Amino acid sequence: MKAAVFKGAGQPMRVETIADPTPAAGQLVVEVAYCGICGTDLHSTREGPAMLPCNSVLGHEFVGEVVTLGKGLQGSWKTGDRVCALPFLSCGGCAACLGGRPFECASLSCIGLNAPGGFAEYVATSECNTLKLPDQLSTRDAALIEPLAVGLHAVRAGSLQAGQRVLITGAGPIGLAVALWARFLGARDVVVSEPASERRALALSLGATAVVQPGENLGEQFADVAGGPPDIVFECVGAPGLIQQCIDIAPRRGMLVPVGVCEQPDTILPFPALIKELSIRFAIAYTRADYETVIAMLAQGRIDASPMVTAVVSLDDMPAAFEALRSPSNQCKVLTRLAGR
Ligand SMILES: [Zn+2]
Ligand SMILES: [Zn+2]
Numbered sequence: 001m002k003a004a005v006f007k008g009a010g011q012p013m014r015v016e017t018i019a020d021p022t023p024a025a026g027q028l029v030v031e032v033a034y035c036g037i038c039g040t041d042l043h044s045t046r047e048g049p050a051m052l053p054c055n056s057v058l059g060h061e062f063v064g065e066v067v068t069l070g071k072g073l074q075g076s077w078k079t080g081d082r083v084c085a086l087p088f089l090s091c092g093g094c095a096a097c098l099g100g101r102p103f104e105c106a107s108l109s110c111i112g113l114n115a116p117g118g119f120a121e122y123v124a125t126s127e128c129n130t131l132k133l134p135d136q137l138s139t140r141d142a143a144l145i146e147p148l149a150v151g152l153h154a155v156r157a158g159s160l161q162a163g164q165r166v167l168i169t170g171a172g173p174i175g176l177a178v179a180l181w182a183r184f185l186g187a188r189d190v191v192v193s194e195p196a197s198e199r200r201a202l203a204l205s206l207g208a209t210a211v212v213q214p215g216e217n218l219g220e221q222f223a224d225v226a227g228g229p230p231d232i233v234f235e236c237v238g239a240p241g242l243i244q245q246c247i248d249i250a251p252r253r254g255m256l257v258p259v260g261v262c263e264q265p266d267t268i269l270p271f272p273a274l275i276k277e278l279s280i281r282f283a284i285a286y287t288r289a290d291y292e293t294v295i296a297m298l299a300q301g302r303i304d305a306s307p308m309v310t311a312v313v314s315l316d317d318m319p320a321a322f323e324a325l326r327s328p329s330n331q332c333k334v335l336t337r338l339a340g341r
Contacts, residue, residue: 003120004318004336006056009047012319013119018057021116021124023070026092028125030083034143034312035118036061037322037334039172043261044113045322050263052113059336060087060111061146062118063139066130073127082133084145085125086291087111087118092128100288102129119318121338131291134299140312141298143335144305148294149286150259151177155185156290157283158232158257162186167222167230167249169214171199173333174259175236176206176308182234183207184303189226193218198330205307219249231255238262243280244269252276259283308333 001020004013023029041058044050052058066081090097090105097105109115117123133142155178160166166187168175171194182190184207192203193214200211212221222230229251235242238260246256247268256278273280297303311334313321318336325331 001121002315003057003116004315006045006052006054006058008054009045009051012323013058014319015316018120021122023068023124025070025072026127027070027089028066028073028077028083028127028130029068029070029122030062030064030085030125030130031067031122032062032118032120032338033064033139034062035059035336035338036143036146037318037325037336038147039174040261041112041322042325043263048263056113057116057120058112059118059120059123060113061143062087062123063133063142063145064123064338067122070127075127077127082139082142083125083130084133084142084291084295085111085131086129086286086288087146088129089115089124089126090129092126097128102126102288103285119315119336129288131288131295134295136301137295137299140309140335141306142295144308144333145291145294145298147173147308147333148177148180148298148303148305149290150174152181152294153286153290154178154234154257154259154283155181157281158234158255160185160187160232163188164231165189165226165228166191166232166234168192168208168234168236169242169246170194170235170237170260171196171203171211172236173308175234176203176332177305178234178236178259179203179207180303180305183209184297191222191226191230193221196328196330199332202307202332206305218245222249229254232257234259236260240264240266247273247278250276250278253278255279255281257281257283309335311335312337
């Protein structure tokens with residue numbers, strides 16, 4: 001099969017012919033229709049502790065059709081089933097897997113990180129983490145399930161109540177997904193801080209009630225537009241210093257949910273958080289229940305995240321599009337559409 005293969009930091013991926021995946025027991029092979037490019041993919045192909053080995057195949061935001069069934073499957077799968085999957089190969093039998101929390105499985109491999117991913121014609125998935133797509137949901141819209149599930153998981157972690165004021169730092173795909181769910185779940189103010197004008201416009205189209213500029217006076221700007229401090233702050237940038245700024249902005253007994261991926265050392269002064277009795281609740285990934293909710297809301301037409309997709313490229317064009325995302329651009333979510341479709 002054709003796949004985009006990581007060739008080391010500083011080099012674009014190369015589209016090569018590699019062996020097709022064969023499904024292990026409890027696995028399915030999916031012919032990939034779309035696979036989104038994620039910020040995590042950029043992180044894990046940069047020099048640093050998270051960098052993947054040479055010849056890895058990335059891509060965890062994939063959707064497609066079942067083409068091969070492994071042995072020992074529990075469900076009634078058939079070839080041609082349109083599916084998405086939590087990008088985890090997991091045992092399927094432990095309490096975490098059975099509870100729909102495969103991210104906590106002791107024998108976890110992550111598809112697109114340490115297991116082959118979806119920037120390829122075919123990808124192997126665990127049956128227990130694979131979900132059928134309803135007929136009403138287009139395959140292309142389904143390509144956004146993964147980032148939407150990250151956003152939903154974060155908003156659930158923040159225990160958002162209808163009527164609360166919410167601040168979101170950053171309007172990348174995750175900040176936008178958080179904005180969409182915060183609005184969906186009834187936040188009275190959904191204020192997004194973001195410097196790039198195209199992303200500010202996207203934030204407004206996906207659920208933000210106001211956008212503000214990041215900077216030292218972020219707290220004052222928030223209070224100006226929302227009439228009070230944020231009950232919940234979602235930090236969706238992942239740069240040093242931002243958790244401290246969010247602590248300083250939060251009110252007494254406020255909630256801070258760091259969602260952005262920060263791989264550099266960061267210092268915080270705990271005292272202001274202590275004085276305010278802040279809750280700080282980190283959030284990563286998603287559960288099967290998050291996926292099921294996203295799928296249902298998309299299929300019922302109750303959310304529309306399609307403005308997030310700013311480009312669709314072929315597998316051959318993906319390596320260049322991927323590298324372009326390393327510099328500031330107007331792109332938000334770039335989907336790879338696999339060859340032959
Ligand atoms: Zn992702
Ligand atoms: Zn397990």
